[in-house]
Amino acid sequence: MTEATPGLAVKLSLRRGALALDVDMALPARGITALFGPSGAGKTACLRTIAGFERDSVGSVTFGHAIWQDTARRIFVPTHRRRLGHVFQEASLFAHLSVAGNLDYGYRRAGRPEHLDREGLIERFGLRPLLERRVGALSGGERQRVSMVRALLSDPALLLFDEPLSALDAAARTDLLGCLESLHGTLETPMIYVSHNIDEVARLADHIVLLEAGHVVAQGDLQSTLTRVDLPPALGEALGAVIEGEAVGLDAHDQLVELAFPGGRLWLPHRQETLGQKVRCRVAARDVVLLRQPEAATSALNQIRCRIVAMADADHASQCLVRLDAGGSALLARITRRSWHHLSLSPGDEVWAQVKAVALGA
């Protein structure tokens, strides 16, 4: 584990109708990388190309030391020889097999590898009662769970999840997001997670690639990329800090949980967090209010002391983005220019960032 294994290196171009995809990205060998962008940005096309479904793509894809595609050297490894696990937005289970049959499809072809805990995964995703059922009798959430475990059981070297939660209702989505979060902790296999939902990305991703109109606009680790002030307007709504910390306090009476992170403490509504659990929380830039002095008589529960690092124009002429540093953690605030001038703010100033607990309960 001393030298970092090279991850996925993708340099591809593809034409699909109106989309001209032209990407150049490098993804780490571990963790979840989110592929984020607005509709039509080419996220799915990008994923499909990496999977090997688009034979007329041009460029190269290497994963670790394996060359999956290299148009210049006329190399193209077909999909079934790339060890992938693919989950689509619509579950697409094999209609002629039972749930167990679906799960075992890739498992058998991978040689029933012993290091995969088939029973454990089935338990963890709650599939035990569904095993003998036919596919048509499952709900959307159930189908997606089967789909994920099926992909995991095929012993993949890389997981590709294409908006797996988008087609689900809110309850199923929350349920599965929880499954994925718990999976994240133990997952050895890297995953590319495509989504247009920033909250999913905030909770799951370690690394992020931002796509717009077929091009990579930014890539890097989650925190720093989402607090950049120089991103195109289309991604404006996604901007904000993702705070990762530990749940250090639970208030059963008020149903709140206290999150400790390098820059201070945050109170959020309590969902299912337990003491000591690692928690992620997204602080949207538009939810941050800046104060010269901390306030006592306010309904907002959170006030964090931080220093202004930089300011840049936001997409709307009335607004600006302020990048803050709170004890090493980056925060982003979107405020009006009027306020910036009114408070006479400038880089280097010490200010207080105020956030409602309610706004943190994504």
Add this chain to the structure above:
Amino acid sequence: MFSAQDLQALWLTLRLASVVTLLLLLLGCPLAWWLTHTSSRWRRPVAALVALPLVLPPTVLGFYLLMLWGPEGAVGRLIAAAGLSALPFTFRGLVVASMLYSLPFVVQPLHNAFEAVGERPLELASSLGAGPWDRFFTVALPLAWPGVITAAVLGFAHTVGEFGVVLMIGGNIPGQTRVLSMRIYDHVQAGEYHQANVLSLCLLVVSFAALLAMTLLRPRRYARD
């Protein structure tokens, strides 16, 4: 009620239909698969060719085959040069002619069935490690199975009812090419209406039974994803 000749004709008809259906399924699957998945510019011309027997009058087809396979015809000459016996007036020849005649009835349902399977299940199967042949047998074929049964049913029924082609190229030889439809025709021509009726009824019953048996193999539609 049935003379030995009638029974012989019945058995011959069933044999012919079974052999033709089986061969057409074996040949039709790869052809239908190709038509579904190829991006070659030959796809449309080939599809049109496959559909041709639908519009060609059977007697025309039979007549041209007779000319083509005769000693003066291009194919007939090749066959003779290869030392093989000629095709007209043989069971083999009838099988080949029937395959041409029933081709669209088998290939088109197969083609439609493979199209209905779509790309997604196959992409998934390949992401789960299944190679091309594996994907075909473990995903495409099972999902297309209702279409396969339809193709078999249509191919069988169509061959059983064949007359025009047999008339032109069969030579009405007992045990070889004297199928039931010819036998009924002969009875009619000779004014033996009673036998003609009996045989026709028999043909109807046997065909119906065969078709019913085949439809029992056809599952109801799989629940769509």
Add this chain to the structure above:
Amino acid sequence: MKRFLISCLLACAALLQPWSKASAEDQHITIAAAADLHDAMDKLIASYRRNHPGATLEVVYGASGMLLNQIEQGAPFELFFSADSSYPQQLVAHGKAGGTPVPYAMGHLVMWSASIDMSQVKVADLSQQRFGRIAIANPQHAPYGKRAEQALHAAGVWDAVQARLVYGENIAQTAQFAQSGNATVGLIAESLAKASPVKGSYALVPATMHEPLKQSFVLTQRGAGNALAKDFASYVQSPPARAILAGYGFSLPGAGH
């Protein structure tokens, strides 16, 4: 939607209307002719029309047995020219005829081949393998086919050639099998051998080896009241017609039967 349906129905009705104007019945007849009369009947009609330009005579060729059935079921023929006498007699017996059967020619059976020189060949020789496939008309219902079967029996080679026989639905298809080369030899009507578009050679099958092919015609019920039909019927027995028939190898019944 309703208008669309109505226009569809009107279109169907229009398509079902007969397209040609029905000509005055007396100037138009349809003749049912045995398959061996293929060229001969055409010539007879052409010759008749030279003297009767206003008349329309159509011919439908087929196996004699088949034509008999069709007439009995009401097919619109005025005259029935059979390849033998039994079929016209059956028509009379079933009460569907408009007159009595009249012999018009005696047919002859020949062995014809496109590839082998048949001039010295006897029927008994057909058992030899070199004659390959032998085409005969279906004995079940074709007069020439019955005679061919009788001849093969008479020559004692029926069992030997059984496996090599190919059956044509009528004598014309039988000839076609032989002409295309698919059958090496065909036992066909002399009239068809003479009219053959394909070059070949033939040998007569001795008339003693089979029942005579006394070809008769008869007026149907429909033709009984038709002046054109009766006129053509008498024309066929006249010298110019007989000369045409003789040209096709038919022997002729005595003058005035």
